[in-house]
Amino acid sequence: MRTPATTMPLQLIDLTLEYPDGQGTLKALDGVNLGVGAGRMLSLIGPSGSGKSSLLAAAATLIRPTSGLVIIDGTTASDLNDAQVTALRREKVGIIFQQPNLLASLTAVEQLMISDHLRGRPLKPARSRALELLDIVGLADAAGKRPHQLSGGQRQRVNIARALMGQPKVLLVDEPTAALDHARSESIVRLLAQVTKEFSVATVMVTHDTEFIPLTDSVATMRDGRLGLAQLVDA
DSSP states (O other), X not given: OBOOOOSOSEEEEEEEEEEEETTEEEEEEEEEEEEEOTTEEEEEEOOTTSSHHHHHHHHTTSSOOSEEEEEXXXXXXXXXXXXXXXXXXXXXXXXXXXXXXOOTTSOHHHHHHHHHHHTTOOHHHHHHHHXXXXXXXXXXXXXXXXXXXXXXXXHHHHHHHHHHTTOOSXXXXXXXXXXXXXXXXXXXXXXXXXXXXXXXXXXXXXXXOGGXXXXXXXEEEEETTEEOOOEESOO
């Protein structure tokens, strides 16, 4: 089902996710409602086991919720079959994992190009866009370097650029600063805030670094699978 055009590329409506747990069930998500607008970045915080990773996985369409709706750029994921959901994720969602997981044999520019190749797109325009994105994330001079030649912060910047290659509407980020020192962590969060606005994506960042929350537009807290009210940080 295609819903009317919306200014919120990401909408989660009454989202519930349950897992078998012994004789009963464990509710990883409990009636979560969340909307993130284009060009807005939300920090998602909460203790371990609160449901943050489950929310991110459901929003990324990597797992199907028990009930409720995940709406990506106006398309309701629950209305789609597995192949269609995969296509929706590939075309509309950028995922930035905690570890960049770059391919050791590929240069920075090739890391980005291969992601477009997997989408069935031609390589020549992919190279041009990859170089442009590497410039945007501050790695224009490192396009020909392989992962072992890059610092941890630089590898995460490649990770961010790679997630933007598909021109996503939604950017989902899992603990991007977990393996970085303070200075590099701040630069990565600032970069995420920059590309969120520059590319008009809806960004959700799971983080434990609460000191960087003021760099984002809003914050929401998870506990026991429930989402606290989002607090506006910057109008």
